[in-house]
Amino acid sequence: MKFPGHRKIKHYFPVSAPKPELPRFEVDPRRDTYVVGLDQVIVDVVAKVDDTFLQQHGIGKGLSNLVEHDKADRIYQQLLSLGAISDHFAGGTIGNTVHNYSVLADDKSVLLGVMSANITLGSPAYHYLCHTSSKVDLNHLQAVQGDVGRGITLITPDGERTFVIDPGDMDQLTAAGIPAELVTNASALVLSAYPLRASGQPIIAAMQHSLQLANKAEVPVVMSLGTRHLVEELRSSIQQTASQHVQILAMNEQEAEALTGQADPLLAAETILEWVDMVLITAGADGLYLCGYTDEALKRETSHPIKSGSLADFNRYEFSRPMLRRDCRQPLKVYSHIDPYLGGPERIANTNGAGDGALAALLHDMAANHHHRQLQPMSSKHEQPYLAYSSFAQICKYANRVSYEILVQFASRLSKGLPEREDSLEEAYWER
Ligand SMILES: Nc1ncnc2c1ncn2[C@@H]1O[C@H](COP(=O)(O)OP(=O)(O)OP(=O)(O)O)[C@@H](O)[C@H]1O
Ligand SMILES: O=c1[nH]cnc2c1ncn2[C@@H]1O[C@H](CO)[C@@H](O)[C@H]1O
Numbered sequence: 001m002k003f004p005g006h007r008k009i010k011h012y013f014p015v016s017a018p019k020p021e022l023p024r025f026e027v028d029p030r031r032d033t034y035v036v037g038l039d040q041v042i043v044d045v046v047a048k049v050d051d052t053f054l055q056q057h058g059i060g061k062g063l064s065n066l067v068e069h070d071k072a073d074r075i076y077q078q079l080l081s082l083g084a085i086s087d088h089f090a091g092g093t094i095g096n097t098v099h100n101y102s103v104l105a106d107d108k109s110v111l112l113g114v115m116s117a118n119i120t121l122g123s124p125a126y127h128y129l130c131h132t133s134s135k136v137d138l139n140h141l142q143a144v145q146g147d148v149g150r151g152i153t154l155i156t157p158d159g160e161r162t163f164v165i166d167p168g169d170m171d172q173l174t175a176a177g178i179p180a181e182l183v184t185n186a187s188a189l190v191l192s193a194y195p196l197r198a199s200g201q202p203i204i205a206a207m208q209h210s211l212q213l214a215n216k217a218e219v220p221v222v223m224s225l226g227t228r229h230l231v232e233e234l235r236s237s238i239q240q241t242a243s244q245h246v247q248i249l250a251m252n253e254q255e256a257e258a259l260t261g262q263a264d265p266l267l268a269a270e271t272i273l274e275w276v277d278m279v280l281i282t283a284g285a286d287g288l289y290l291c292g293y294t295d296e297a298l299k300r301e302t303s304h305p306i307k308s309g310s311l312a313d314f315n316r317y318e319f320s321r322p323m324l325r326r327d328c329r330q331p332l333k334v335y336s337h338i339d340p341y342l343g344g345p346e347r348i349a350n351t352n353g354a355g356d357g358a359l360a361a362l363l364h365d366m367a368a369n370h371h372h373r374q375l376q377p378m379s380s381k382h383e384q385p386y387l388a389y390s391s392f393a394q395i396c397k398y399a400n401r402v403s404y405e406i407l408v409q410f411a412s413r414l415s416k417g418l419p420e421r422e423d424s425l426e427e428a429y430w431e432r
Pocket of ligand 1 (some may be wrong): 284339407
């Protein structure tokens with residue numbers, strides 16, 4: 001487990017005794033620190049098109065459009081004949097998140113979903129496996145006869161991405177195949193709202209079952225909202241799932257507006273904190289917000305400049321560490337915001353996955369806290385049942401840094417961890 005903070009060598013957790021066993025790729029729920037993700041397994045087929053292509057096929061720009069297999073195939077064949085397909089990447093919003101988590105933490109995660117029983121060269125399943133970190137434990141995927149989902153990712157000249165989703169067998173995940181012990185010993189269970197639109201499909205029951213297992217074992221549940229029109233379509237079901245089963249919600253500012261009716265991320269966060277304990281809102285060129293609770297007696301004042309927006313002095317206590325509302329004797333709402341790292345890259349090739357990257361950073365900080373608590377239960381860091389290792393402000397910095405790394409590459413998944421030292425920071429910073 002790598003340390004998520006300043007990432008200096010001293011922040012690697014000590015390993016004093018030599019490990020008696022050979023390293024295992026499979027997660028051992030009694031010994032390992034890991035997060036579990038549940039996803040519709042999807043391979044992203046990336047193609048560059050112009051806006052008229054979207055209009056011709058009646059595809060809603062910027063949306064994740066669920067379509068019939070035949071229509072998706074017609075689009076795919078046309079893209080092939082145009083020579084417009086540039087790549088096949090592993091995708092799925094939660095698949096991306098757990099992969100990124102494993103790359104950042106240099107540690108294990110588990111993916112729950114489906115996989116084709118018979119994999120041929122060049123098939124969607126083949127591409128998925130080729131682009132997934134070996135630290136993601138895929139031993140618990142459930143076999144299906146057909147293909148995993150195919151997400152045709154259409155990139156228009158303005159950099160916007162639009163999905164055409166051919167579900168294949170991605171929704172055939174069953175509740176009976178969810179390994180209970182893996183869920184109940186995880187640092188967090190992470191899933192998205194996308195499966196909620198698969199009405200009548202087995203994945204709905206699989207999702208409900210995992211939520212119940214995690215809730216019973218008090219494993220934090222993290223839900224990412226997917227895309228704006230999904231939230232518009234399923235607002236009440238998302239709200240209900242969030243307030244009953246979820247502790248942490250992640251979304252972008254459009255999804256926050258669709259959920260709460262508030263265009264201002266701070267006001268949206270204020271409302272969302274009535275349902276859940278923490279919320280991450282990414283806001284594109286405006287950076288990101290992390291908001292949650294701490295106990296009044298444990299609040300810590302920031303040394304960063306004080307910011308005001310729709311809430312006055314909103315970041316005053318951003319040096320506090322996040323807690324569940326029910327663990328606070330006197331809950332205090334804490335808001336933190338950060339502008340894009342280095343003002344964002346000079347040129348953004350593809351924003352796909354920037355939000356998933358930010359969420360992976362938050363998960364890393366939470367898992368590091370879990371890991372440290374197992375190793376050092378008497379440490380002063382665990383006098384209170386904190387949700388994360390670092391403060392709201394520190395997690396914001398980390399999440400934004402990870403998003404930047406995704407923006408400067410073409411793919412939606414990290415191919416390597418963050419540098420140990422930032423070239424942009426002067427030597428003196430690292431001497432502190
Ligand atoms: N135009 C931009 N300029 C600078 N930084 C950006 C820009 N767009 C995104 N970012 C950075 O990436 C983070 C996440 O971006 P964004 O809000 O677009 O995520 P998203 O819509 O959830 O993405 P996805 O759903 O594709 O994962 C932002 O918080 C910010 O740090
Ligand atoms: O319906 C869906 N279910 C699961 N993941 C999806 C869906 N639509 C798009 N993405 C995934 O979202 C990622 C970017 O955040 C993409 O990699 C894409 O595969």
